[in-house]
Amino acid sequence: MAVDSPNQTLSVTEFNTRVKSVLEGTLRYVRVEGELSQINQHGSGHVYLTLKDPNSRLQGVVWKSVAQRLRYKPNIGEQVVVYGSISVYVPHGSYKLVINSIEPAGLGARQAAFEALKAKLLKEGLFESENKRDIPLLPRGVGVITSPTGAARRDIESVIFRRSPQVKIVLYPAIVQGAAAASDLVLGLQMMNQRSDIDLIIIGRGGGSIEDLWAFNEERVARAIAKSTLPVISAVGHETDTTISDMVADRRAPTPSVAGEVAVPVRDDLLYTISLLSDRMNRNLEHRLERNRSQLENYALRIENQIDISGRHQRFESIQRHLDRLLAQHIQKNRQRLHDLEIRVRHQAPHVRAGRSREALTAVSMRLRHAGNLSLDRGRSDLKMLAARLSALSPLSVLERGFSVARKDHAVIRSHTQVEVGDEISILLHEGSIGAKVCDKSQDRSLELASQEVSS
Amino acid sequence: MSEENAPVFENVLEKLEDLVQRLETGGLSLDEALKLYEEGIALTRVGNQLLEGVERRIIELQKDNEQTKS
Numbered sequence: 001m002a003v004d005s006p007n008q009t010l011s012v013t014e015f016n017t018r019v020k021s022v023l024e025g026t027l028r029y030v031r032v033e034g035e036l037s038q039i040n041q042h043g044s045g046h047v048y049l050t051l052k053d054p055n056s057r058l059q060g061v062v063w064k065s066v067a068q069r070l071r072y073k074p075n076i077g078e079q080v081v082v083y084g085s086i087s088v089y090v091p092h093g094s095y096k097l098v099i100n101s102i103e104p105a106g107l108g109a110r111q112a113a114f115e116a117l118k119a120k121l122l123k124e125g126l127f128e129s130e131n132k133r134d135i136p137l138l139p140r141g142v143g144v145i146t147s148p149t150g151a152a153r154r155d156i157e158s159v160i161f162r163r164s165p166q167v168k169i170v171l172y173p174a175i176v177q178g179a180a181a182a183s184d185l186v187l188g189l190q191m192m193n194q195r196s197d198i199d200l201i202i203i204g205r206g207g208g209s210i211e212d213l214w215a216f217n218e219e220r221v222a223r224a225i226a227k228s229t230l231p232v233i234s235a236v237g238h239e240t241d242t243t244i245s246d247m248v249a250d251r252r253a254p255t256p257s258v259a260g261e262v263a264v265p266v267r268d269d270l271l272y273t274i275s276l277l278s279d280r281m282n283r284n285l286e287h288r289l290e291r292n293r294s295q296l297e298n299y300a301l302r303i304e305n306q307i308d309i310s311g312r313h314q315r316f317e318s319i320q321r322h323l324d325r326l327l328a329q330h331i332q333k334n335r336q337r338l339h340d341l342e343i344r345v346r347h348q349a350p351h352v353r354a355g356r357s358r359e360a361l362t363a364v365s366m367r368l369r370h371a372g373n374l375s376l377d378r379g380r381s382d383l384k385m386l387a388a389r390l391s392a393l394s395p396l397s398v399l400e401r402g403f404s405v406a407r408k409d410h411a412v413i414r415s416h417t418q419v420e421v422g423d424e425i426s427i428l429l430h431e432g433s434i435g436a437k438v439c440d441k442s443q444d445r446s447l448e449l450a451s452q453e454v455s456s
Numbered sequence: 457m458s459e460e461n462a463p464v465f466e467n468v469l470e471k472l473e474d475l476v477q478r479l480e481t482g483g484l485s486l487d488e489a490l491k492l493y494e495e496g497i498a499l500t501r502v503g504n505q506l507l508e509g510v511e512r513r514i515i516e517l518q519k520d521n522e523q524t525k526s
Contacts, residue, residue: 136464136465136466137465137466137469138465138466138506138507140506148516157514164507165509166506166507166508166509168513168514168515169513169514169515170514170515170517171514171515171516171517172517172519173516173517173519187519188517191517267507270465270469270503270507271504271507273469274469274472274500274503274504274507277469277472277473277476277496277500278472278496278497278500280476280479280480281475281476281479281493281496281497281500284476284479284480285479285489285490285493288486288489292486
């Protein structure tokens with residue numbers, strides 16, 4: 001609109017009033033997209049905000065009546081699309097956009113992009129469970145890709161330290177939102193995969209708007225996760241947020257804390273498992289050795305017994321042989337003597353000539369006496385032996401060994417039936433004798449054992 | 457690239473479990489049992505070693521990239 005005339009001079013008010021009518025006449029009901037850089041909730045209920053893009057900024061206002069009706073509550077940093085008309089404030093010569101509605105920028109477009117990428121990767125099989133790597137039971141180190149200043153980092157670290165303090169953490173301080181985020185996350189994944197001290201990667205961030213989490217919905221990031229040699233746990237936002245990264249990752253954790261739990265076991269549990277196994281092993285071997293030991297002892301005992309018995313047997317047999325030999329010799333000797341005597345007696349027989357000389361008689365009698373002496377000597381020693389054998393059989397020698405003879409009216413008592421309770425009996429001992437009274441009788445033979453020993 | 461240098465805990469635990477079961481099933485000669493036992497002791501030691509250490513180790517990576525914009 002041209003100035004009326006070059007000579008005409010306008011007052012400030014007049015100028016601003018003209019600006020107002022020009023702008024408000026043309027910039028009505030427009031849509032403007034920009035990042036919210038400032039929001040002032042005024043006491044009156046009106047909301048003043050600033051929209052910006054890299055090169056310019058724009059003031060806007062949401063009147064109280066409109067602010068109360070807004071479904072979407074915008075936050076600083078968010079990309080939004082506002083709808084409204086310009087309003088020029090003449091006293092200040094300033095203008096504002098009077099906003100009637102606000103919605104997140106690119107909402108529709110992003111939703112569409114999300115669905116398209118999801119469908120594409122699904123078709124490629126990137127979400128298939130058979131393409132997922134196993135999470136190791138106990139990683140030596142865990143790579144964490146997240147913001148160095150976020151709560152997610154603190155949560156992950158504290159959970160890992162609590163459960164498995166021996167596990168090393170390698171942090172990649174990542175940019176997790178904004179334009180640079182996607183390529184930074186990809187770089188982080190690449191760097192982690194070059195390390196040999198970690199067995200697992202956690203990638204994620206805390207909660208935020210869809211825009212904040214958007215990097216985790218980008219194809220580059222999804223492909224980098226799929227390509228990772230190390231297994232990846234994705235933990236983006238809250239439980240309700242699901243990103244493409246979550247779907248591609250080998251495991252999705254609803255929150256960063258849970259990611260820490262999935263990543264490492266409780267060390268004490270594993271130590272306990274090991275000690276249980278080693279106990280079982282020890283117990284098993286101890287039992288086995290104990291079994292073998294007692295088996296050996298058993299064998300040893302049996303062998304010993306074997307030796308002992310055969311030893312006794314041999315001794316017993318040799319004694320028996322010796323006795324047999326003695327007996328045989330004795331019999332032989334006596335038989336011989338008998339034979340000699342018989343011959344001699346025959347020589348003395350009446351049919352032998354009576355007229356033998358006296359010398360002959362004396363010689364014979366001498367011989368006879370000599371023979372008698374000889375046989376007497378022999379007989380003496382024989383007698384000794386026989387006496388010894390006899391004495392072994394004598395009841396008196398039995399008494400010497402502690403046996404005694406019980407008699408009633410001089411008759412030997414052999415059975416309990418021979419006496420009545422109250423009878424007076426006498427007992428003959430090795431030395432002396434005693435009178436006794438029967439106070440009890442029974443059929444039991446308590447001497448059975450002893451008699452068995454004697455007979456064997 | 458990290459698998460071959462260090463024993464993986466799962467394998468240690470798996471082997472140990474298998475070995476204990478074989479010991480418990482029996483039917484082994486004393487020689488075999490002792491050999492398994494020795495192996496088991498060694499595995500126990502390795503397992504415990506993997507769980508050792510309590511220091512909080514955090515390595516923060518340095519990006520040698522130029523683009524560090526937030």
